[in-house]
Amino acid sequence: MGKVTGAGEDWLSDGLDVEGADCGSWVPGVDYLAGWRDAREAADRLNRALLGSGFEMSDVRAVASTNGDGRGVVRVAGRPDAAERLAGLLETLGGGDGGAA
Numbered sequence: 001m002g003k004v005t006g007a008g009e010d011w012l013s014d015g016l017d018v019e020g021a022d023c024g025s026w027v028p029g030v031d032y033l034a035g036w037r038d039a040r041e042a043a044d045r046l047n048r049a050l051l052g053s054g055f056e057m058s059d060v061r062a063v064a065s066t067n068g069d070g071r072g073v074v075r076v077a078g079r080p081d082a083a084e085r086l087a088g089l090l091e092t093l094g095g096g097d098g099g100a101a
Contacts, residue, residue, distance in 0.1 A: 030070040033059065039064035039072030053089065060086060 026032065046062035060078030067073050078086070 021043040027068065030068075032066045032070045035070045035072035036064055037072070039066065039074050041073045042072070046076075050086075055082060055086070 006024060019034065024058035033071075043062035043064040050062070051057070060076065063073055063075045063077055065073045076086075
């Protein structure tokens with residue numbers, strides 16, 4: 001399946017601030033690209049699942065990033081109402097116990 005993309009080059013920032021607090025903190029010698037590639041694949045898969053569940057990328061999306069040591073990180077960024085809807089969907093799938101052990 002192809003990569004999830006939006007309209008134009010700015011699809012990641014169309015209405016959502018998706019930059020993390022660590023944006024721009026790069027350490028020489030750390031391979032951020034490999035971690036980002038792994039995160040991008042996972043984010044693309046999650047975005048396809050979100051689209052298939054009726055979500056709009058302008059409301060909620062998975063975003064590929066890396067942490068300080070170059071490991072891939074996937075962040076979910078979205079509007080509060082979409083996050084509430086996603087939480088409800090996940091609670092339904094998980095039995096609705098809110099994560100209680």
